Amino acid sequence: MVARSSRVTIHDVARAAGVSVSTVSKALNDTGRMASETREKIKSIAADVGFRPNALARSLLFNRSFTVGLLTNDTYGRFTLPLMSGISEALVDHGVSVFLCAIEDDPELAKVHVDAMLDKQVDGIIATGKRIDRSLPVDLAGLPVPVVYAFTEGVPGSVVLTADDADGARLAVERLRKVGRRKIVHVTGPDSFVSAVERADAFRQAVGAGAVVMHGTWTEGWGHEAVALLWDDEKPTPDGIFCGNDQIARGVVDALRERGVRVPEDVSIVGFDNWEIFADQTRPALTTVDMNLKELGRTAGLTILDLAEGRSVEAGLRKLPCKLVVRQSCGGDREI
Amino acid sequence: MVARSSRVTIHDVARAAGVSVSTVSKALNDTGRMASETREKIKSIAADVGFRPNALARSLLFNRSFTVGLLTNDTYGRFTLPLMSGISEALVDHGVSVFLCAIEDDPELAKVHVDAMLDKQVDGIIATGKRIDRSLPVDLAGLPVPVVYAFTEGVPGSVVLTADDADGARLAVERLRKVGRRKIVHVTGPDSFVSAVERADAFRQAVGAGAVVMHGTWTEGWGHEAVALLWDDEKPTPDGIFCGNDQIARGVVDALRERGVRVPEDVSIVGFDNWEIFADQTRPALTTVDMNLKELGRTAGLTILDLAEGRSVEAGLRKLPCKLVVRQSCGGDREI
């Protein structure tokens, strides 16, 4: 009405084939009764003129937009991009596209984005954050579409996906044990983070009596500081350090090198996150726990699809397993 | 037809108000002739029942989906996320949402995503990559919608946006000069990158005769190596180093510290990228060139909007200015 599309519509195909639009539709969708020559002829003509059905029209009809919204509060993209990649990968086969909205902790902005997505009739919304113990600054309860939470707190009765922190900690300790380490400490982030606590608890359980956990910040600086605390002390120094993230691990490795302590010969280090930009560039490269973010994204995508298509999904917190990526900082990468 | 929407439509509002749908539409859009009491009454009823127009239906009518596609080949998100944030910020006010598609260098996948976006009638596509001298593995010429390229090579006659590398280099040298540095070298990435070459050329021009440019890789390791080359040499050592990215800068700073060379007292360092995860965590924190990615994203968003709405835009390569972010690695942060 306002503008005229230059795109080829089903009417153009019908005209070119000398049949009605209904016949074209049935021919292309392999539905209805029809002489098979007619069907083939129409298909070939449609291909010739480059017809592609207008998804908007179908959406209107089916009340399904084949679109989901990804709401993220993780400005930096550390989590969002791998997650996004997994979601997209899982959904592209189903013809579903993803709206990405960065809300930058702004409730107003979040509301605007959510409204825009609802207006565009998204089939579902995936909400992601940085922490499982913080919720987004917008209420997603009672929306007319399903919602899946990933790495952020969900409302009661919702589906929440996260990495299994305890599993990650166990993998790390297991590895350190395997390379013969016996005096292992855990240097991690603040105990105000649920994931830091869960990893710490699993660490304590795996290590047993005398387990040492040092809470600090998620920074390289804290890695340095922790090494200073451990080595300047009178007590015997550890031979294995499990770090709460790769930045801390980087700090620890650097601090040890400065002290002339060799990694991995004297001390084995395991990081957490497999943030390649850190893990790969640290010398030696970090053996680290990977949270399988892409797989988590894939799961989130498939889950939202299940919900959108009316299949029931078990509510509650679902923790997905981690995996260990072996590089050099832990040692034993050849002999095991 | 297939499923029945539980959402409230304009018909529901019409019924509730005891008027026709046309009247409701006109009332809500402030068009048509109508008693102002009627208009207000309808507006209030619409608000009461929570009516929000179905964007799909409008899109179908206007042949405008208020949606753009962002095609990215930058898996890691270093460029994509800030860009995305800027695009989104610029477009959200216009009611435009963004489809994000990560194509991971796969031509097949790219084609699938582009087709999906076209089917969904995007108003335009923004294509982004990592390098201005490489094109995406998919041909975006001749599409029925406008395309804007950012940080990737465009087809002839297209609109291409990128950061002004030469400007960035000039800002860096200017700063180093201002803090009194006279013997400045440039340690950067491979000369197979156009942006490395452009920065190097601008660097040479700014520094004048005797300018030293060292090409290597974009890694911390090269930063270390370059310092070794410079300091192990017989020649006098530089008092200022402009690095091609923050990772190299990080390597340089660390290597200098290991040699007992003080930064910024003895040598001033300027990085490039303002990748906060590096720039902020380096000790001392890096003074570095910021490519204004968010602003670039904003420009890309507004440009695609102009194109989508039929306003003409000058084709060709458009270089946006950089800015210098001052931290501690260059010195002079107080006295200037």
Added chain:
DNA sequence: AAATGATGAGAAAACGTTTTCTCACGTTGA
């Protein structure tokens, strides 16, 4: 008092699909 004009509101068409319903035609069987 009749013709003109202004005002308010509804009917219908349009956007591009899919699906249900209807119908004409030709074939088969009695």
Added chain:
DNA sequence: TCAACGTGAGAAAACGTTTTCTCATCATTT
């Protein structure tokens, strides 16, 4: 020869909007 049936294809409605057109109704002017 006629009824019953199967087959192929089109007409129309529907999805939720917006917009153009038409038409009452009522007030104003001659």
